Amino acid sequence: MPVTNNVAWDRRLEAFKGRDTAQYIATVIALASRCTACQLPLGPGAALSLSVDITEGRDLDGIICLTFDHSICHLQCQEPGLTIREAAGVAADPASVGARLILASRGTSGRDVAVLAYTLVPNMVFGEPGGEMTSVLVSALLNHGFQLSFNASYTEILRQAVPVRDTCTCAVAASGTVQLHVDGVLMHSQQLDTRCPDDAAWLEAARAGRVLVISGDNLMFTETALQLNAAARLGTLVTGTVPALT
Numbered sequence: 679m680p681v682t683n684n685v686a687w688d689r690r691l692e693a694f695k696g697r698d699t700a701q702y703i704a705t706v707i708a709l710a711s712r713c714t715a716c717q718l719p720l721g722p723g724a725a726l727s728l729s730v731d732i733t734e735g736r737d738l739d740g741i742i743c744l745t746f747d748h749s750i751c752h753l754q755c756q757e758p759g760l761t762i763r764e765a766a767g768v769a770a771d772p773a774s775v776g777a778r779l780i781l782a783s784r785g786t787s788g789r790d791v792a793v794l795a796y797t798l799v800p801n802m803v804f805g806e807p808g809g810e811m812t813s814v815l816v817s818a819l820l821n822h823g824f825q826l827s828f829n830a831s832y833t834e835i836l837r838q839a840v841p842v843r844d845t846c847t848c849a850v851a852a853s854g855t856v857q858l859h860v861d862g863v864l865m866h867s868q869q870l871d872t873r874c875p876d877d878a879a880w881l882e883a884a885r886a887g888r889v890l891v892i893s894g895d896n897l898m899f900t901e902t903a904l905q906l907n908a909a910a911r912l913g914t915l916v917t918g919t920v921p922a923l924t
């Protein structure tokens with residue numbers, strides 16, 4: 679049973695992650711704070727275990743898609759494990775989760791910038807097991823003019839963000855519904871509350887013209903914050919500005 683950074687894992691994982699295995703484990707650890715089994719904090723230096731549920735499916739073009747659902751536990755709470763199952767039919771769509779936030783622009787405009795951040799849970803990759811695996815979400819967005827960002831600082835992201843291709847739009851309805859479309863496909867949707875001052879301020883900033891979209895794999899959303907460090911470090915953070923349609 680291999681152990682990396684105090685985390686015991688199932689050796690069969692290597693057959694799926696190939697040379698990305700160590701990086702995958704490091705990311706999973708970086709994102710975990712509580713034991714999935716007992717819900718207590720993992721604690722520094724504790725012996726931990728990694729369990730991974732892999733779902734193998736094929737998309738409409740017959741390309742293999744894998745989703746990795748992982749959990750970190752205290753080793754005493756759960757042994758490391760790995761399960762593999764085949765998706766029934768076409769791979770199920772992962773859920774899209776996100777948040778809206780406002781950044782103060784340091785540019786000449788001085789305007790607030792409306793930010794729409796989202797990811798897919800679980801992250802979905804395609805390719806040959808053990809070979810090069812590519813994120814479904816990251817490659818879709820890169821194909822439409824989004825750019826990789828290797829910096830998790832909002833200041834840098836704001837400075838580097840460029841307009842994406844005209845295949846991308848963010849519809850901002852008077853009702854507070856916000857919908858990001860890429861190439862005619864609804865990628866992400868949020869319902870804002872027009873009576874909530876923070877939401878109203880976001881809607882006003884968005885209606886000024888553009889929405890900064892922050893997306894990719896390994897984004898971590900908590901009750902109060904958005905963590906981009908892991909995504910930036912792993913090269914799975916993408917950003918771009920999208921015209922707001924009102």
Ligand SMILES: [Zn+2]
Pocket residue numbers: 713714715716717718751752755
């Ligand atoms: Zn535990």
